[in-house]
Amino acid sequence: MTKVHKEAITGAQAAAYAMKQIEPDVVAAYPITPQTPIVEYFAKYVADGVVKTEMVPVESEHSAMSAVVGAAAAGARAMTATSANGLALMHEIVYITASMRLPVVMPVVNRALSGPINIHCDHSDTMAERDSGWIQLFCEDAQEVYDLTLMAVRLAEHEQVRLPVMVNQDGFIISHGVEPVELLPDEVAKKFVGELKPLYPLLDTEHPVTYGPLDLYDYYFEHKRQQIEAMKNVFKVFPSIAEEFYNITGRRYNFVEPYKMEDAQYVMVALGSTNGTIKYVVDQLREEGKKVGLLKIWMFRPFPKAEIQRLLTGRKAVVVLDRSASFGAEAPLYEAIKSSLYEVASKPLLGSFVYGLGGRDINPELVRFAFEKAMKHELVVDQELYLGLRE
Amino acid sequence: MPLTMKKLAEIFTNKETGLTQGHRMCPGCGAPITVKLALMTAKALGYEPVIGFATGCMEVSSTIYPFTSWSVPYIHNAFENVAATISGVETAYRALKKSGKISADKKYAFFAFGGDGGTYDIGLQSLSGAVERGHKFIYILYDNEGYMNTGNQRSGSTPPGADTTTAPVGKKIPGKVQLKKNIVEIIAGHEYVYAATVAFGEPMDFMSKIEKALSFDGPSFIAALSPCVRYWRVPEDQTVDITKLAIQTKYWPLYEVDRGVYKVTRKPSTFKPVSEFIKTQERFRLLLQRPDAQEIIDEIQHYVDRRWERLLALEEATKDKPIR
Numbered sequence: 166m167t168k169v170h171k172e173a174i175t176g177a178q179a180a181a182y183a184m185k186q187i188e189p190d191v192v193a194a195y196p197i198t199p200q201t202p203i204v205e206y207f208a209k210y211v212a213d214g215v216v217k218t219e220m221v222p223v224e225s226e227h228s229a230m231s232a233v234v235g236a237a238a239a240g241a242r243a244m245t246a247t248s249a250n251g252l253a254l255m256h257e258i259v260y261i262t263a264s265m266r267l268p269v270v271m272p273v274v275n276r277a278l279s280g281p282i283n284i285h286c287d288h289s290d291t292m293a294e295r296d297s298g299w300i301q302l303f304c305e306d307a308q309e310v311y312d313l314t315l316m317a318v319r320l321a322e323h324e325q326v327r328l329p330v331m332v333n334q335d336g337f338i339i340s341h342g343v344e345p346v347e348l349l350p351d352e353v354a355k356k357f358v359g360e361l362k363p364l365y366p367l368l369d370t371e372h373p374v375t376y377g378p379l380d381l382y383d384y385y386f387e388h389k390r391q392q393i394e395a396m397k398n399v400f401k402v403f404p405s406i407a408e409e410f411y412n413i414t415g416r417r418y419n420f421v422e423p424y425k426m427e428d429a430q431y432v433m434v435a436l437g438s439t440n441g442t443i444k445y446v447v448d449q450l451r452e453e454g455k456k457v458g459l460l461k462i463w464m465f466r467p468f469p470k471a472e473i474q475r476l477l478t479g480r481k482a483v484v485v486l487d488r489s490a491s492f493g494a495e496a497p498l499y500e501a502i503k504s505s506l507y508e509v510a511s512k513p514l515l516g517s518f519v520y521g522l523g524g525r526d527i528n529p530e531l532v533r534f535a536f537e538k539a540m541k542h543e544l545v546v547d548q549e550l551y552l553g554l555r556e
Numbered sequence: 557m558p559l560t561m562k563k564l565a566e567i568f569t570n571k572e573t574g575l576t577q578g579h580r581m582c583p584g585c586g587a588p589i590t591v592k593l594a595l596m597t598a599k600a601l602g603y604e605p606v607i608g609f610a611t612g613c614m615e616v617s618s619t620i621y622p623f624t625s626w627s628v629p630y631i632h633n634a635f636e637n638v639a640a641t642i643s644g645v646e647t648a649y650r651a652l653k654k655s656g657k658i659s660a661d662k663k664y665a666f667f668a669f670g671g672d673g674g675t676y677d678i679g680l681q682s683l684s685g686a687v688e689r690g691h692k693f694i695y696i697l698y699d700n701e702g703y704m705n706t707g708n709q710r711s712g713s714t715p716p717g718a719d720t721t722t723a724p725v726g727k728k729i730p731g732k733v734q735l736k737k738n739i740v741e742i743i744a745g746h747e748y749v750y751a752a753t754v755a756f757g758e759p760m761d762f763m764s765k766i767e768k769a770l771s772f773d774g775p776s777f778i779a780a781l782s783p784c785v786r787y788w789r790v791p792e793d794q795t796v797d798i799t800k801l802a803i804q805t806k807y808w809p810l811y812e813v814d815r816g817v818y819k820v821t822r823k824p825s826t827f828k829p830v831s832e833f834i835k836t837q838e839r840f841r842l843l844l845q846r847p848d849a850q851e852i853i854d855e856i857q858h859y860v861d862r863r864w865e866r867l868l869a870l871e872e873a874t875k876d877k878p879i880r
């Protein structure tokens with residue numbers, strides 16, 4: 166195992182530290198709470214000459230993503246980071262990045278999407294991008310932010326993938342909370358990440374290419390199909406990257422993390438930092454002899470359906486926690502889990518809980534309440550319930 | 557020896573200009589003439605052009621997949637962000653050169669092309685940002701005074717009295733009532749920039765400004781009057797002459813602002829009334845049928861006269877007073 170050093174840092178620092186070791190050629194970014202510290206830390210690395218990266222302090226997130234597209238197409242490794250309204254302002258170009266198959270990695274610090282304006286955590290920002298063609302990873306803590314950011318570069322740049330990746334961390338909860346994080350030595354991280362092999366770079370004037378042409382009904386569909394296939398390749402590619410990472414760090418990643426699931430009859434499913442709280446409650450309930458478990462989702466896009474089906478079939482009940490709503494329809498994670506379970510041999514009872522919108526606290530009591538509802542068989546499929554809401 | 561049209565013609569008899577055959581632009585369209593003249597100048601001077609294009613008529617007509625008319629590297633990203641996109645390309649170039657990943661020998665010329673809609677209106681923010689940050693690129697606005705790709709809508713560049721689909725000449729309202737936005741002044745207001753107007757009816761002036769922009773160590777902005785035969789409703793073989801008429805009527809004065817120093821680069825000895833320019837184009841047909849036509853034409857005449865005087869005064873006042 167590699168020698169590491171442990172530091173007490175925030176999730177934002179963890180992202181910036183990973184970016185320092187990745188040392189992209191170009192970073193174009195614009196500040197927005199709670200993402201701001203990432204670009205601030207990174208700008209300091211640039212100012213101090215710690216990295217050779219060219220920093221472009223653009224005038225908006227729309228231009229940040231646009232400049233990243235230009236830089237990545239030119240043949241550079243390019244990154245940015247954002248949150249909430251910044252991500253929404255990028256939206257148009259977020260799709261274009263994926264459709265140009267540019268291997269961009271972007272830390273996203275999740276925050277409620279206006280309005281009314283709110284700077285605290287929920288997942289409404291990133292959920293609005295779930296069909297944009299980006300790979301979406303979710304972190305439970307700062308350690309995962311660091312680890313997944315490094316792995317994201319490998320995944321994005323893999324020749325069978327060539328798709329952009331969002332590495333999501335919960336606003337303030339992870340981005341501003343201080344935790345001990347194990348950090349790899351620079352050379353080890355750099356070696357793991359490797360060099361970008363640019364494909365069809367614009368700066369190769371001997372082999373001129375046209376990016377972003379007009380693509381009508383005679384080819385557009387086929388190009389979308391190629392994107393769909395590239396997304397599917399993530400299932401083949403990610404495990405080997407995670408295995409390599411495990412060999413270096415001893416930390417094992419996968420599409421999902423099953424926690425105390427072996428004999429669990431009541432399983433909770435969630436994204437992000439809340440998984441830490443759920444683990445705590447699972448431990449308590451286990452001590453009380455309750456057969457509960459957790460299925461943490463690391464990868465939301467592409468959605469690891471086969472894995473989820475295998476792990477959830479035959480359970481008594483599955484409780485899905487969503488940190489965003491889908492107005493007039495089912496909450497996004499619940500919807501995805503429910504549709505995955507349509508084909509399983511033995512379907513669990515399902516429950517949907519929306520929680521934490523706009524940074525509303527989630528605590529062990531609320532998680533326990535949701536588990537108890539399941540254990541008392543009080544779940545009604547498609548009845549959306551709320552945790553921590555005053556009614 | 558400055559470049560001449562003859563020299564360009566010689567150089568490019570057996571050499572690609574960058575924009576090759578097969579595009580679907582209308583015959584006589586001003587946009588490809590503008591683009592070609594810029595690319596030929598750059599190539600003739602030993603630069604390798606890398607191009608960003610904003611969504612618009614020229615972009616959709618020159619890159620219909622699986623074909624492309626571009627034999628130079630080309631990227632179209634979206635409508636409002638060509639300046640930001642090219643600033644990313646240019647930054648990548650600097651980064652890769654610094655880290656030794658690409659050779660420093662090659663002379664690149666980074667061009668961003670946009671129509672008036674993508675420049676005066678929706679793309680102004682990203683253009684301003686890129687100019688303020690000082691990327692070394694040449695932004696060329698091909699100004700056809702309306703949104704052509706979407707079918708003759710008004711833009712911030714459409715002159716008063718011109719008929720457009722979103723500001724039509726009606727019984728009550730005489731089309732667009734506002735004057736053209738003064739885009740050159742806006743861009744020239746960025747403290748470190750070379751900004752100029754050109755028209756391919758004056759190719760020598762055009763080429764020398766591109767040459768200046770190429771050697772300028774910061775952002776350049778070039779506004780090229782580029783008539784649209786469809787919208788202006790002019791005969792295909794008239795576009796070059798119409799740009800000449802625009803210069804002779806003061807409608808499109810040729811000048812430059814080099815870090816705050818104004819210079820009028822063409823001073824016709826005699827001028828023609830602006831109505832001559834207006835009457836060549838069917839887009840003003842409805843205006844000309846209105847009882848208040850003369851009032852509007854007088855307003856435009858008054859405006860172009862004042863602007864001309866102002867330009868001469870600025871030339872005098874800023875002489876030898878560069879901002880930097």
Ligand SMILES: Cc1ncc(C[n+]2csc(CCOP(=O)(O)OP(=O)(O)O)c2C)c(N)n1
Pocket residue numbers: 611612613614635636670671672673674675700702703704705706711
């Ligand atoms: C965000 C966005 N809004 C609107 C459009 C639709 N649109 C495409 S091109 C265009 C007008 C282009 O006009 P201009 O920039 O003047 O170029 P031209 O077509 O005249 O050459 C519009 C409105 C778009 N592509 N993107």
Ligand code: SF4
Pocket residue numbers: 580581582584585586587613614617700704705783784785786787
């Ligand atoms: S419609 Fe106008 S701008 Fe478009 S190609 Fe034709 S002449 Fe050119």
